[in-house]
Structures are given as C-alpha cells and as structure tokens.
Amino acid sequence: MLAQHQATPLAVIPPSLKSSKPLGQQHLEELLPVDLLTRDNVSLMNLKEAEDQRTAPRVGVQCRAMVLSSMQSEGIGTILDLSRNGCRLESQLLMLPGLSLELRIAVPGLEWALIIDGADVQWVDEDRAGLAIVRIRETERQRLGELVAARLVKGADTGDRAQGELIPFEFQGLEAVLAKDPQLAISKGLAWFAQDQAEFRFRGGSLLGRAFPTCTPEFAAALAKVVNAGGGTETDFALAILQNYLGSTSTDDVLQEIVSRFPQDARKIDQVRTIINTTGVVSGEFGLANAWGVKKESLRRWLTDERPTVTGFAAQHMAELDQMIMAERRRVEAERELRERSRHEDENGHDHGYRPKPF
Structure with a gap:
C-alpha cells in the first residue's frame, strides 16, 4: 500500500468545480467548510484532531459496502472500522469533507445489510475517509450497537482475534491437504470444534473456508451426512462452517437436513434463516428487495422435498420474505419522497444549516 499522507482538497475537487482561472481563497471557501481552511493554504481537517473527536469505542472490521452520494450515483467501498457514531471508509469514490x-x-x-441513511465525511486521506453518522433509523442504530458490542466482547475474550482470520501456526499449509479430501477436512474440523466451539469460526472454521472457498457438492454432501448421522453438536459444527458461505444456494442440502432434524430448535432455525437471507452488497434503490426476491424464488425447490418439515419451513419463510420485501419497498419509496421534498426545499432557498458532528 502506498504510504499515507494528508491529501489536499485541490487533489480531490471534482472537475465540475474546477475553473480555468486560478482558484483564490475566496472561491475555495465557497467549496469547503471554513474550519478546514488554514491561514496560508488549504488543507484537510488534521487527522489527529479527527481522532480526538471520537467519543465511542470502535472495532476493526472488513465489510463491503455500497456507497451512495449526491456527487456520484453509487459505488463500492470497504468499512475498516465501526463505532456507534462513525466509521472509516476505504473507497475509490470521490470524497470531500x-x-x-x-x-x-x-x-x-x-x-x-446495515443501513446508514446519512454519514458525513469529516476528513479524507487518499482513498480513506472518516465518517460521522448523522442519520440512522432507530432499528438500524440498535443493530449497529449490538454489532459493536458483540465485537468488543469478542475482542476482550480473544485478544481481538475476531477481527481477522488468524490461523494457528501448526495449521499452516493444511489447506491444500484438506481441499483434496472433504471427509478428512470434516473429521479434523469436528475435532477442532469439540476443543473450542467459541473460537472455531475464527480458527479451524476459517481454515476450512480457505480449503473450500466455495461449498462444492462433495463438501456439502459430507456436511449433510454429518448432520443426518449426528446430534446437536455436529449440527452446530455444520452451521459454523456454513458461515463461510452466507447466502449461497450451494448449501441448501445441508440447510434442509438441519431443518428436517431440528424443526423445533429455534436457535438453529434462526441461523438457517440468517444464512438464507444474507445478500452481501446490493446495488440500486430496490437492490435489497430484489435480492430477497431472488432468495424467495430459490426456496421454490424446497417445496418439492418429500419431508413435510422442509416444505413447511420453505412455505413459511417465503411468506416472511414477501413481508420483508414489501416493507423494504415502502421504506425506499418513503425515503425517495423525503429526498424529493428536501430537494424542492433546497431549490426554494432553504438552508438546513449543515454542521459536521464529532464522532
């Protein structure tokens, strides 16, 4: 990675704001917040000052994100850390304080996806920016708080191993061996899971994810066999492994086996729902609703299963997805109407008085 240094606004001002004439200080003040200007030149907010503004603990993450702004329609980025008040974003999108x-x-x-309706750029350093969360619905704020709290607890319990995919030294080089033999991989995985279930996902589970970056039919069949022949522990092991393939239909046979074996186990069934519903990064206003529509259609194959517990679960969850899709579409339409109203007010000269908030 290139060495990071504090960028200047001149490097990130969009072409539409540039002029053929030399930019004077007065013109720059029209483009950038006053508190970002220095006496002799123009610079971004001092990064140390931005660090000092943080008022809540944050956790390191590596999460993909869809980013929408008024200057560009949409793009992709990576969230590097999160707190209840803000985050750090890495993206090739144009970002200005x-x-x-x-x-x-x-x-x-x-x-x-975790939805943040408004995050204001506080500082920019090359392709990274510090964001302050200024608009977020209460349900999403609760989800964010629970996520941060869970990561903080995991970090305290494990020395922050939850933030990466750390593999024990003695496991190094095993990926190639295990990748050739799904049965051996699952046998070893079960032994590691029995030793430390809490840490398995970040150690042995991560190793198996590297050995099998996609859930092959052979690997899925071996996992389904373990669930069918085993008990609760073996099924919890399979669910931990499936965290490597969230949202992939390649795991359907394993999930159906779990639903068939444990239809009354709310915890296991909730995990099955989570694995099915996970969409990853989506694009477009109705991207999430459309992605859930695809999930619903993929469950139609479940309706042909001969086990009543499987078909019953599929029918119920398809109905749940219908409700989620309708709620998401209503949310998007309400936000679109709010944006249009806000745009109309702006065009009529209303000043909402933007003030960057510390995070």
Whole structure:
C-alpha cells in the first residue's frame, strides 16, 4: 500500500468545480467548510484532531459496502472500522469533507445489510475517509450497537482475534491437504470444534473456508451426512462452517437436513434463516428487495422435498420474505419522497444549516 499522507482538497475537487482561472481563497471557501481552511493554504481537517473527536469505542472490521452520494450515483467501498457514531471508509469514490453519504454495509452474520441513511465525511486521506453518522433509523442504530458490542466482547475474550482470520501456526499449509479430501477436512474440523466451539469460526472454521472457498457438492454432501448421522453438536459444527458461505444456494442440502432434524430448535432455525437471507452488497434503490426476491424464488425447490418439515419451513419463510420485501419497498419509496421534498426545499432557498458532528 502506498504510504499515507494528508491529501489536499485541490487533489480531490471534482472537475465540475474546477475553473480555468486560478482558484483564490475566496472561491475555495465557497467549496469547503471554513474550519478546514488554514491561514496560508488549504488543507484537510488534521487527522489527529479527527481522532480526538471520537467519543465511542470502535472495532476493526472488513465489510463491503455500497456507497451512495449526491456527487456520484453509487459505488463500492470497504468499512475498516465501526463505532456507534462513525466509521472509516476505504473507497475509490470521490470524497470531500462535508459530503453526506448513504451506506449499505454487508456484515457477515446479519440477515440484511446495515443501513446508514446519512454519514458525513469529516476528513479524507487518499482513498480513506472518516465518517460521522448523522442519520440512522432507530432499528438500524440498535443493530449497529449490538454489532459493536458483540465485537468488543469478542475482542476482550480473544485478544481481538475476531477481527481477522488468524490461523494457528501448526495449521499452516493444511489447506491444500484438506481441499483434496472433504471427509478428512470434516473429521479434523469436528475435532477442532469439540476443543473450542467459541473460537472455531475464527480458527479451524476459517481454515476450512480457505480449503473450500466455495461449498462444492462433495463438501456439502459430507456436511449433510454429518448432520443426518449426528446430534446437536455436529449440527452446530455444520452451521459454523456454513458461515463461510452466507447466502449461497450451494448449501441448501445441508440447510434442509438441519431443518428436517431440528424443526423445533429455534436457535438453529434462526441461523438457517440468517444464512438464507444474507445478500452481501446490493446495488440500486430496490437492490435489497430484489435480492430477497431472488432468495424467495430459490426456496421454490424446497417445496418439492418429500419431508413435510422442509416444505413447511420453505412455505413459511417465503411468506416472511414477501413481508420483508414489501416493507423494504415502502421504506425506499418513503425515503425517495423525503429526498424529493428536501430537494424542492433546497431549490426554494432553504438552508438546513449543515454542521459536521464529532464522532
């Protein structure tokens, strides 16, 4: 990675704002917030000052995100850390201090993307920016708070191993061996799971994810066999492994086996729903609703299963997805109407008085 240094606004001012005439200080003050200007030149907010503004603990993550702004329609980025008040974003999108962004963050383990309606850019350093969360619905704020709290607890319990995919030294080089033999991989995985279930996902589970970056038919069949022949522990092991393939239909046979074996186990069934519902990064206003529509259609194959518990679950979850899709479409339409109303007010000279908030 290139060495980071504090960028200047001249490097990131969009072409539409540039002029053939030399830019004077007065013109720059029209483009950038006053508190970002220095006496002799123009510079971005001091990064140390931005660090000092943080008022809530944050956790390191590596989550893909869809980013929407008024200057560009949409793009992709990576969230590097999160707190209840803000985050750090890495993206090739044009980012300027004071710009407000919308974020749709794909978090492994969450059924749908974490939605932040307004995150204001506080500072920019090359392709990274510090964002302050200024608009977020209460339900999303609760989800964000729970996510941060869970990561903080995991970090305290494991020395922050939850933030990466750390593989024990003695496991190094095993990926190539295990990749050739699904049965051996599952046998070893079960032994590691029995030793430390809490840490398995970040150690042995991560190793198996590297050995099998996609859930091959052979690997899925071996997992389904373990669930069929085993008990609760073996099924919890399979669910931990499936966290590597969230949202992929390649795991359907394993999920159907779990539903068939444990239809009354709410915890296991909830995990099955989460694995099915996870969409990853979506694009477009109705991207999430459309992605859930695809999930619903993929469940039609479940309706042909001969086991009543499987078909019953599929029918119920398809109905749940219908409700989720309708609610998401209503939310998007309400936000679109709000944006149009706000745009109309802006065109009529209303000043909403933007003030960057510390995070």
